[in-house]
Amino acid sequence: MLERLELEAFLTLAEILHFGRTAEHLHVTTGRVSQTIKKLERRIGADLFERTNRSVRLTPLGLRLYEDLRPAYDQIRSAVERAIADVRQAPGTLRVGFVGAAAGQIVHQAADLFSRHEPDCRVRARETQVAEALQRLRAGDVDILVTSLPLAAPDIVVGPVVISEPRMLAVPSDHPLAGKPSADMEDLADIPLLRLAGALPGDWPSDRWPERTPGGRAIRGGPYFETFQEALQLVGTGSGGMIVGAQVTRFYNRPDITCLPFSDAPPIDWAPVWLKSSTSLLIPAFARAAQEVANRVYLGGR
Template sequence: MVERLELEAFLTLAEELHFGRTAERLHVTTARISQTIKKLERHIGTPLFDRSSRHVELTEAGRRLHDDLRPAYDQIEAGLQRAANAARGEREVLRVGFLGAAAGQLMVGAARLFDRRHPGWRALPRELQIVDSLRRLRAGDVDLLIVSLPHDEPDMVTGPVLFSEGRVLGVSCRHPLARRDSVSLEDLAAVKMLQVVGGFPDYWRADRTPDRTPCGRPVEPGPPFETLQEALALIDADEGAFVMGAQVSRFYARPGVVYLPFRDAPPLEWAPTWVATRTSPRIHAFNQAAQDAAARGSSGPRGQLPDAPGR
């Protein structure tokens, strides 16, 4: 008979691939997690993880077990939570993660619309940081995340574009480029490009922090950062530059930072994403509410930057 802790330990370790973080999430000791996994492996009769001093990886048997268990476990957990909520007279919560003020503004409006349409449910917007947003989505800290494209993760589903915005280059007011009215992608060769900390996929880095211009000129890497405020502080200090959405000029104005629009870069598009095995009617319903909220805030079919409430 497999115990609940064995399932939780296995599924959490399969996501984290780290015994310490798994123990923290489950509020037990690392030794308890190790013992629990060994017990489960004895019960099944085969190793589920390859372990070394440097890394933890799923075995082929572990991957198959994870793919079989994850959907069923999530469904059971959701059913138990719904029953508990109903017993307490509470509404079922959908946690919606977002990055940046514009996406947050849209999510608040979408949450209001979602709540009015579905009295038994409630949407809870939560701001995340870019450095750990995908990890937290996979870990289940949020059910849905609004991301900037490109986004192509095999285990995730990407919904329709909600809004788009032009790209700008954030530079120090002391940088020579700051005297211009606009920039080209070729001008990236004249700056040090700040680097986002974390294991972001190559396709995202190529789009947002390229190492070469379209004509092949090298782009010098700059200091790393974890949050937008860190990036703006580095730009203000003339330590580097970064490509951002035009929303920064509205929501993150700073005297020492100049935002220069690109003449030749495609717009940034924002869309919802979620883990494929956790698809639910709530997610589809919220996506519809978000699309409707975005459409109400603009005249375009996809929307531009969402207007402020009441505008």
């Protein structure tokens, strides 16, 4: 039998293919991840990863082990999460998470509308930090979450878009880009982009930290952040830039940050999301209430 850390370290490294980011996601040291993988390889009797100074790749054996283990691990995790959710879920209570101020407005207004249709159900709205939002959804801390798209996680249902806002580039106010009237995607090569700590592939929008511009220029990676306020502080102090939605200029305006609208990028969409394993009819009902509120407030009947 595999120990829990062996299983999680192997699966996470197989998806991220980076020892440092795997350690960040698991909240352990890089050395601990390396030792755990070596221990697992000794038990199996062969290498599971090919390592060089520049890259980490699965061996054919490692790929086959990943393909065998991943579905079983997901099934076990989902079963545990459902059991936890059943224990925590109080009758008549819907726990709604949101990321950011604009999503919070939608959630609170939707809660009022939802309560008129479901008077016996109490809505508990909870703000979640960007780095932990999906973790809290999967752990059963919230039943439904309003967050930004796109999401490609196979265990997540994406509801209707409730916010569609212009995409902007946040840069330090003393950066040369701050003097431009707008930004384009090629400008991303001129400033390192902040990255979300612990993000798994598919869990958070990769369009927020692309590796190259449309013209093929490399985009430097900036510091990692866990909370949005931490990210704003990093931008304001000159550590890098960040792709944001236009709500930043309304709710998070700072004199040390300039936000430039993109001239060649699509808007950022937000939507309620929930677990595919969820069976409560209250969850899609709340999503419909959020969409109704959004049609009046943000989307103009779209």
